[in-house]
Amino acid sequence: MSGTLVLVRHGQSEWNLKNLFTGWRDVDLSELGHEEAKAAGQKLKERGLKFDIAFTSALKRAQKTCQYILDAVGQENLQTIRDAALNERDYGDLNGLNKDDARAKWGEEQVHIWRRSYDTPPPGGESLKDTGARVWPYYLHDMQPHVLRGGTVLVAAHGNSLRALIMALEGISGPEIVKLELGTGVPIIYMLNADSTVASKEVLAG
Numbered sequence: 001m002s003g004t005l006v007l008v009r010h011g012q013s014e015w016n017l018k019n020l021f022t023g024w025r026d027v028d029l030s031e032l033g034h035e036e037a038k039a040a041g042q043k044l045k046e047r048g049l050k051f052d053i054a055f056t057s058a059l060k061r062a063q064k065t066c067q068y069i070l071d072a073v074g075q076e077n078l079q080t081i082r083d084a085a086l087n088e089r090d091y092g093d094l095n096g097l098n099k100d101d102a103r104a105k106w107g108e109e110q111v112h113i114w115r116r117s118y119d120t121p122p123p124g125g126e127s128l129k130d131t132g133a134r135v136w137p138y139y140l141h142d143m144q145p146h147v148l149r150g151g152t153v154l155v156a157a158h159g160n161s162l163r164a165l166i167m168a169l170e171g172i173s174g175p176e177i178v179k180l181e182l183g184t185g186v187p188i189i190y191m192l193n194a195d196s197t198v199a200s201k202e203v204l205a206g
C-alpha cells in the first residue's frame with residue numbers, strides 16, 4: 001500500500017446555483033457552497049485525516065473550498081499549490097449561458113454530449129479529453145510522487161477536471177465516463193497501491 005489521495009469538487013458556486021455554464025469564469029461559492037465546503041472539511045476531520053500537501057486550481061471557488069477543508073482539519077497553513085492545470089474545463093462559447101436555454105437552442109442530447117462526452121468539445125472550448133491532457137500530466141508530475149512516497153494529498157478542484165483525473169486513475173472508458181457525476185463538496189478518498197493503481201475508493205456522500 002502507498003498513500004492517500006483525497007479529491008473534492010468545490011462547494012456549489014453562484015453560477016451552479018443560477019444554472020449557468022461556468023468553466024474558467026472565476027465565480028465565488030454560493031451560501032450553500034460555503035456550507036458544503038465546511039461540511040466536507042468536517043467529514044475529513046472526523047476521519048482523522050491530516051494532509052502532507054494540498055493542490056487546487058487558479059479559481060477561487062476551488063481555492064476557498066480547499067481552505068475551508070484545511071481550516072477544519074487544523075492545517076490552515078499547509079503548503080497549497082495553486083495551478084491552472086486543475087481548472088474547470090473551458091466551456092468556450094457556452095460560458096455564462098443558462099443550461100436550460102442551451103438545451104432549448106441546441107437540444108437536450110447535444111448539450112448532454114458537450115457536458116459529459118469524452119471527446120466532443122463545446123464550441124470554442126475544451127472536451128473532457130482536452131481537459132485530461134493538462135490534468136493527467138500534472139497529476140503524474142506534481143501530485144503522484146507525494147502519494148507514492150506514502151503521503152496524504154488533498155485536491156480541491158472542479159467537476160470536469162476531477163472527472164478527467166478519475167477517468168485516468170480508474171481506467172474508465174470514454175463511453176463509461178459519460179455517466180460519472182460528482183457532487184459539490186463530496187470528498188472521495190482513494191488509497192493507492194505502490195504501483196500507483198487504486199487499492200480502494202470511498203465516497204463521503206450525505
Ligand SMILES: O=C(O)[C@@H](CO)OP(=O)(O)O
Binds near residue numbers: 024091
Ligand atoms: O458549468 C460548469 O463549468 C460545469 C461545472 O459546474 O458544469 P457541468 O456540470 O455542466 O459540466
